[in-house]
Amino acid sequence: MRAPHAPVSARDADDDAACHLVDTTMFWSLTGGGVQRYLKTKHGWLARTPGWRHTIFAPGARGWGFEDAGGIPLPGSGGYRLPWDRHAAARRIEGLGPDLIEAGDPLRLGWASLDAGQRLGVPVLAFCHSNVMEMAARLVGGPAWCRAAVRRTVGAYVARMYRDFDLVLAPSRSMVEQLRALGLDNVEQQALGVDSKLFHPSRRDPAVRTELGVSPETRLLLFAGRFAPEKNLPLLAEAVRRLGKPYLLLAVGDGPLPPHGPRVRCLPYEPRPAQLARLMASADAFVHAGDQESFGLAPLEAMACGTPVVVRQAAGLAELAEGGAGLAVDSDKPSEWTEAIAALFAVDQEPWRRAGRACAERHDWGQVLTQLANRYRRLIHGSRLTGEEATLPALHWCGIPTSRRDGF
Structure with a gap:
């Protein structure tokens, strides 16, 4: 009482x-x-x-x-x-x-x-x-x-x-x-x-790839967040390994369980929101396989940057992806994540970008x-x-x- x-x-x-x-x-x-x-x-x-x-x-x-x-x-x-x-x-x-x-x-x-x-x-x-x-x-x-x-x-x-x-x-x-x-x-x-003015498509910067030593042809998949068990980062690392070239997973963050693999690069936690927005806007897609997210701040920030997102069809991430704002994967199998990511790059991404940006603006x-x-x-x-x-x-x-x- x-x-x-x-x-x-x-x-x-x-x-x-x-x-x-x-x-x-x-x-x-x-x-x-x-x-x-x-x-x-x-x-x-x-x-x-x-x-x-x-x-x-x-x-x-x-x-x-x-x-x-x-x-x-x-x-x-x-x-x-x-x-x-x-x-x-x-x-x-x-x-x-x-x-x-x-x-x-x-x-x-x-x-x-x-x-x-x-x-x-x-x-x-x-x-x-x-x-x-x-x-x-x-x-x-x-x-x-x-x-x-x-x-x-x-x-x-x-x-x-x-x-x-x-x-x-x-x-x-x-x-x-x-x-x-x-x-x-x-x-x-x-x-x-989300700060929809800071996290904005205008933050896209081709120089990011030069700084990372990544070729323009690389399909850059970004994850940003804590390297924790509930984020299921090994699933993403395995999916990208199966995809092979030209896909690369860039994981930005810190925590006890960073992802590993031949197609994985890790960067330390980025405390500067403007730099994080620059990375998000310059990635080809944002990926998040967490199945316990109560909301999903990082995917929402990526949506605000006009970057397509691929998320787990679970909890808060599933709700963010509603209405075509993101591609949701109802599986914890790397093979199905491999297929979903490849499918994203096989179609026109503009509808995903527009729907994601609209979702972010509603959440300003x-x-x-x-x-x-x-x-x-x-x-x-x-x-x-x-x-x-x-x-x-x-x-x-x-x-x-x-x-x-x-x-x-």
Whole structure:
């Protein structure tokens, strides 16, 4: 049962004082990640938006508006650290004086956020960025019955934790459905976004191939993201090996499991968004075989660059590919990925480019973060988006008319 907020912290609807949002997460490292990109983008947007203050409380976060949460290094995680002392973390969050707290992970900082919010009497929401049930099942491995037991156990934990939040956000329909299947009634969809001006087809630069030592005839396939088990990078490496010349997989990122193979090249994590956009716009296609993605920021950025994408027909990636925005492969077999990639190059790619770009424009951060800020204000003032207000933005992002004037 979600605890009522203390009246001392309640804000009137006409209160124009800056609202202080505190984001907490353990998913923060020197080599990026989707959660970190979302938080940094939001941090910059809120800094330019009147009426907001924003603090990020995460391990290793430093600078103006950032607080280092400390933590224990997690081996093999790609640089993540786990803040262990829940009570100390809660006291530090409380000391920041938030009007609203957003928890970005379901572990110790999530519980600490709940503790701080209850003591302060402020609303607390969670953003479910990952399918932790599937991640845990993959980590444990073993026979199917063992993995199913892990999913049930972790699902029960997630349901117990998230039921105490005022609101739980998830970036895709599939993630919303999974959380609601756990018995949660406080879940809503909130898509993520892309800077469609920065990630743009005009970023294409022939000099990229010269810098990489790649011939103009090479069919350059790009992956950008964490080199983690759930990304299924060995599948991509094998598919490109089977394709042979002139195909080359360029993997940009960092993590414990980089891809290997005769047709694979790896580049380190690229922290400069403009350079990443240049790489994406200059590739012939973007490929992503992950089957646990709750959204898919990197494929969306590639779509914004007008680059065709080939993704797994699973979870959030499948939703991004709807309406012809991407080519989705419903298989984990390298042979079928080989056929799909070859098929992409056998047809006119312009329809894929146009549909992908249109999808990205619907997900521009300006629109996405405006709606998210409206959710925040309603929580601070004691209400949530309901009915059409909560549903129509998601329909809009999928390219479905959202008003009677538009045919809804």
